[in-house]
Structures are given as structure tokens and as C-alpha cells.
Amino acid sequence: xxxxxxxxxxxxxxxxxxxxxxxxxxxxxxxxxxxxxxxxxxxxxxxxxxxxxxxxxxxxxxxxxxxxxxxxxxxxxxxxxxxxxxxxxxxxxxxxxxxxxxxxxxxxxxxxxxxxxxxxxxxxxxxxxxxxxxxxxxxxxxxxxxxxxxxxxxxxxxxxxxxxxxxxxxxxxxxxxxxxxxxxxxxxxxxxxxxxxxxxxxxxxxxxxxxxxxxxxxxxxxxxxxxxxxxxxxxxxxxxxxxxxxxxxxxxxxx
Amino acid sequence: xxxxxxxxxxxxxxxxxxxxxxxxxxxxxxxxxxxxxxxxxxxxxxxxxxxxxxxxxxxxxxxxxxxxxxxxxxxxxxxxxxxxxxxxxxxxxxxxxxxxxxxxxxxxxxxxxxxxxxxxxxxxxxxxxxxxxxxxxxxxxxxxxxxxxxxxxxxxxxxxxxxxxxxxxxxxxxxxxxxxxxxxxxxxxxxxxxxxxxxxxxxxxxxxxxxxxxxxxxxxxxxxxxxxxxxxxxxxxxxxxxxxxx
Numbered sequence: 207x208x209x210x211x212x213x214x215x216x217x218x219x220x221x222x223x224x225x226x227x228x229x230x231x232x233x234x235x236x237x238x239x240x241x242x243x244x245x246x247x248x249x250x251x252x253x254x255x256x257x258x259x260x261x262x263x264x265x266x267x268x269x270x271x272x273x274x275x276x277x278x279x280x281x282x283x284x285x286x287x288x289x290x291x292x293x294x295x296x297x298x299x300x301x302x303x304x305x306x307x308x309x310x311x312x313x314x315x316x317x318x319x320x321x322x323x324x325x326x327x328x329x330x331x332x333x334x335x336x337x338x339x340x341x342x343x344x345x346x347x348x349x350x351x352x353x354x355x356x357x358x359x360x361x362x363x364x365x366x367x368x369x370x371x372x373x374x375x376x377x378x379x380x381x382x383x384x385x386x387x388x389x390x391x392x393x394x395x396x397x398x399x400x401x402x403x404x405x406x407x408x409x410x411x412x413x414x415x416x417x418x419x420x421x422x423x424x425x426x427x428x429x430x431x432x433x434x435x436x437x438x439x440x441x442x443x444x445x446x447x448x449x450x451x452x453x454x455x456x457x458x459x460x461x
Numbered sequence: 462x463x464x465x466x467x468x469x470x471x472x473x474x475x476x477x478x479x480x481x482x483x484x485x486x487x488x489x490x491x492x493x494x495x496x497x498x499x500x501x502x503x504x505x506x507x508x509x510x511x512x513x514x515x516x517x518x519x520x521x522x523x524x525x526x527x528x529x530x531x532x533x534x535x536x537x538x539x540x541x542x543x544x545x546x547x548x549x550x551x552x553x554x555x556x557x558x559x560x561x562x563x564x565x566x567x568x569x570x571x572x573x574x575x576x577x578x579x580x581x582x583x584x585x586x587x588x589x590x591x592x593x594x595x596x597x598x599x600x601x602x603x604x605x606x607x608x609x610x611x612x613x614x615x616x617x618x619x620x621x622x623x624x625x626x627x628x629x630x631x632x633x634x635x636x637x638x639x640x641x642x643x644x645x646x647x648x649x650x651x652x653x654x655x656x657x658x659x660x661x662x663x664x665x666x667x668x669x670x671x672x673x674x675x676x677x678x679x680x681x682x683x684x685x686x687x688x689x690x691x692x693x694x695x696x697x698x699x700x701x702x703x704x705x706x707x
Contacts, residue, residue: 254583255582255583256579256582256583279585280585280586280587281585282585283582283583283584283585284584284585286583288579288580288583290576290579290580291576292575292576294575294576294577294579294580295577296572296577296580297571297575297577307584308584310484310486310487311483311484311487311584311586312484312584312585366583
């Protein structure tokens with residue numbers, strides 16, 4: 207379990223996160239939503255340890271991130287997988303080398319075993335015959351799948367995704383969503399996704415955290431988000447006519 | 462204050478760079494890749510410039526030595542001294558600062574803005590050690606060889622300039638390059654080269670690693686890196702010359 211207690215982060219005296227407290231459970235897909243500038247990315251980077259918070263604690267299965275030494279922190283990071291918004295694949299390496307990279311750095315296994323593992327995760331994300339290609343030769347959706355494969359190759363306990371659907375067509379976005387959810391269940395990971403995509407919220411959001419002005423203004427599941435009366439959440443999630451109609455239809459049906 | 466902040470940050474960066482590599486096999490792979498990228502791929506330009514500038518130095522010396530009281534072998538002597546002491550180590554390092562420096566800043570800057578460096582950090586990798594240390598070692602190992610080659614080709618260029626222009630006799634030139642040869646000058650040139658190799662890799666790496674923004678900022682950082690690398694090389698050249706030859 208990841209426990210966040212009273213997380214506070216500021217930049218040049220300007221507070222961005224103002225005391226966020228929440229928990230993330232094993233085997234669940236957690237979504238963080240909120241308007242641009244609400245602190246989603248900073249929150250995710252604090253969880254990853256890329257930003258050090260001024261106040262508060264982040265506890266990964268009993269290990270308080272800010273109190274760990276450099277070695278222990280690196281060890282903890284090896285238990286994390288991250289899917290960046292743009293994929294962040296290494297341009298100069300082939301797809302196979304990209305996915306094998308964490309294994310080469312941290313797993314003392316023979317090359318053939320590492321190659322087998324690469325092929326297993328590539329199959330898992332439904333990619334074939336791309337081993338020797340470079341990231342620039344793949345489409346955006348395929349790059350995201352490679353990024354997911356690289357993130358899960360070390361069997362991480364924690365998976366973080368920053369806008370995994372951005373720039374993808376709706377069909378590919380759904381494929382990526384389903385893939386992340388399936389993997390979360392299969393590997394029993396704690397998955398935390400930063401998203402703007404309301405389809406993802408409705409489809410895979412087992413726990414949704416709505417951030418507003420650096421605070422968690424609302425928490426609940428994708429079922430509860432239909433019923434909520436929280437004005438800020440309703441304003442944000444149901445800003446399009448389509449979603450308004452979907453919500454009304456859902457509420458009428460459940461009356 | 463602004464410059465002090467950057468100088469401090471540069472030395473803090475170096476402290477992270479000089480750590481034990483996390484995996485020697487990966488480090489070795491990176492080192493060979495950097496020797497290829499930073500060294501072997503600079504071979505062509507260094508050979509081309511050295512040969513022709515050596516020729517120009519010899520021609521200009523010949524054209525300026527028109528007094529019958531000055532022996533012609535001084536053309537070879539002056540060409541050799543100029544090339545070994547200054548042209549090969551300093552001028553070539555400035556060329557490398559432009560070519561290799563901009564490459565290092567732009568490649569690392571692109572890695573920064575496309576979150577590839579963040580990806581390394583999230584994996585638990587010391588990104589500075591992983592990315593910069595192989596570059597430094599590749600340059601420290603390979604640039605002295607490049608500069609030795611540059612010295613040789615510069616002198617050969619001077620010799621061929623004499624053959625093609627008839628401004629001086631090749632026998633005089635060869636006598637001149639053999640005259641009063643002091644091996645310490647080679648040591649001096651290579652000492653400078655090693656210092657410059659360190660500067661050529663670390664200053665651009667600093668500018669690339671800490672870049673913020675998008676592609677425009679990467680371009681600006683590359684320009685800044687080349688300018689500052691050149692300035693530092695020129696300043697250190699002055700102090701090293703004073704210290705080693707003064």
C-alpha cells in the first residue's frame with residue numbers, strides 16, 4: 207500500500223500541493239484527475255521521488271520515501287515502473303534494447319534469459335516483430351505499448367502512468383486503458399495514472415482522486431463519480447454535453 | 462552571483478558523475494559507443510583541417526620570410542613549433558568544442574526534454590554517472606591520439622604545400638622540422654589536450670543535463686555550451702602555457 211500523508215510541495219515560495227493525504231491499494235487502478243495546473247504532475251513526481259516534498263510523508267509498504275538513504279531509494283525505484291506521457295523511450299536503442307535496459311542494469315541473468323523475458327512482455331502488450339526497430343519507426347500507440355512493456359519488465363510493485371492516452375485515437379486509447387488494467391490485476395501492482403481522459407476515468411478508475419488547487423477535493427470510484435453532487439467534480443468531469451447526457455441517463459436509470 | 466551559482470552546480474554535477482558505475486558491462490558498452498561517437502566520428506574533420514591548415518601555416522611563413530638573411534629551414538621549424546605547441550592542441554580543441562560540444566548538449570538536452578533522463582532516474586540509475594562518465598573517459602583516452610594525428614598531418618600538410626607551391630625546398634623543410642626538437646613540447650601539448658578534453662565533455666554535458674523547456678531551449682543551450690567551452694579553453698590555455706612553459 208502507498209500512504210500519502212499531508213503532502214506539501216512548493217516552488218519558489220508558491221505552493222503547488224497543499225497537504226494531500228490519501229492511500230493507494232494493491233491490485234487497483236487509481237486515477238488522478240484535475241484541471242491543468244492543479245498539481246497532478248507534481249504529485250506524481252513526488253510519488254516517484256523526482257521532487258522532494260517540503261512537508262508530509264510518502265510511505266511505500268512501510269518505507270518512508272523521504273527518510274531513505276540514496277541506496278535504499280534507488281532500490282525502491284527499482285520496484286517502480288513508469289510510463290511517461292511521451293513514452294520516453296531511448297532513441298538510440300532498439301525496442302529490444304529499450305526493454306532489456308532495466309534487466310541489464312539490475313538483473314544478473316544470462317542474455318538468453320533476458321531476451322526471453324523481453325519477448326514475454328512484448329507479447330503481453332500485443333507487439334510482434336518490432337524487436338530490432340527503433341522507437342522513431344513505431345506509431346504513437348505502439349511506442350506507448352513499448353513503454354508499458356519496459357515499465358513491467360522488472361515485475362514492479364508500483365506502476366505510474368502520466369497521461370498514457372494523450373495523443374492517441376479513441377480506439378488505441380481504450381486498448382491502452384484495458385491493457386493497464388489487465389496488467390494491474392495480473393501482476394497485483396498499485397497503479398497510479400495521471401489522466402485528462404474522461405473515458406479512462408469511467409472505464410478503469412477503481413479509485414479516482416480529483417485535485418483542485420493542490421488539494422484532493424474529492425475521492426471515489428467510477429461508480430460514485432456518476433452520483434456525486436460535488437460541484438467542482440461535476441463541473442470538471444461533465445463539462446462536455448456528451449458526458450452530461452451520459453450522467454443524466456445513468457441517474458435516471460438508477461432512480 | 463549568477464555565475465557562482467552555475468560554477469557551484471557544475472562541481473556538484475561532477476561529484477555525481479565520478480561515482481562507481483552501477484554495472485560495469487553496461488558502462489563498457491557505453492564507453493565504446495562514446496569512443497565511436499565522440500572520437501572516431503571526429504577523425505575525418507580533424508584530418509582534413511589539420512592537413513590544410515598545416516599547409517597554410519607553411520605557405521604564410523614562407524611568404525613572410527623573404528629576407529635572404531633568414532634561412533629557409535626556419536619555415537619547417539616555425540611550422541612544426543606552431544602546430545605542436547598551439548595549432549593541434551588548442552585550435553583542434555576549439556573545433557572539437559564546436560562539433561562534439563554541440564552534439565553532447567543537444568543529445569542530452571533532448572533526453573531531458575523528452576523525459577528520457579527522468580526515465581533513467583525513475584529506474585534507479587544515476588543518470589549523470591551513466592551518461593557523462595563514459596563521455597569524459599572516451600575523450601580523455603581518444604583526444605590525445607587525435608591531437609597526435611593532427612600534429613603529424615599538419616606537418617605533412619606543410620611539406621606538401623612546399624612541394625606544390627615551390628615556395629621552399631622540401632629538404633629545407635625536413636631539416637627545419639628536425640631542428641631543435643624538444644619532446645617536452647609534445648608532453649606540454651598532450652597535457653593541454655587532456656585538460657581540454659575534460660572541458661569539452663563536461664561543460665556541454667552540464668548545459669544539456671540541466672536544460673529546461675523545449676527544442677528551442679535545447680538549441681540555445683547548445684550555443685551557450687559551445688561559447689562557454691571555447692572561453693574556458695582559451696583561458697585555461699593561457700594559464701597552462703604560463704605554468705608549463707613560463
